[in-house]
Amino acid sequence: SQTVRILLRQAPAAGEQAYRVIFDQLPDADPSKVALDFRLTVPVFASAPARAKADVQWHAAQENGQWYLLAHNAGQAHAQLANLTLATADGHKLKLSRPALPYLLAGQDGRWLITPSASGLQGGARLHLTTVGRGTAMDSWLTLDQGR
Numbered sequence: 001s002q003t004v005r006i007l008l009r010q011a012p013a014a015g016e017q018a019y020r021v022i023f024d025q026l027p028d029a030d031p032s033k034v035a036l037d038f039r040l041t042v043p044v045f046a047s048a049p050a051r052a053k054a055d056v057q058w059h060a061a062q063e064n065g066q067w068y069l070l071a072h073n074a075g076q077a078h079a080q081l082a083n084l085t086l087a088t089a090d091g092h093k094l095k096l097s098r099p100a101l102p103y104l105l106a107g108q109d110g111r112w113l114i115t116p117s118a119s120g121l122q123g124g125a126r127l128h129l130t131t132v133g134r135g136t137a138m139d140s141w142l143t144l145d146q147g148r
Helices: none
Strands: 016-025 038-047 056-063 066-073 082-088 093-097 109-115 126-132 138-143
Touching (some): 082 109
Antiparallel strands (some): 016 038
16 A cells, blocks of 8 residues: 655635646556556645635526536635536426536536437526535526527
């Protein structure tokens, strides 16, 4: 086993700083063994002494014929958006597509394509949004913006 310690010399003055630590395991040079490269990326967040908080603002809108769930994190800390679900008022679950980690950094925007059965959605319709995550659990209703 190996131990890795990572320290900050100074804590962030305000808000939160986000880092990504990358670990690479290189294969042995022995030709009689299977060579396997391994890479692990780990998100690391450092907060100011006064705990920063996320403030995610959501809305859903249509752009170029496609419906999107849009988020903006106006807070000073990352939001962890695990198990994000979106459903119509009658309970029909909508599929969200976004190839990324479940984090929304401070000041960043998130965008999820609502697929594929969103063609029946109309502006003004209500959608139920839920997510769980450390400090960012949410259970609320959104109204679809009129299409652009």
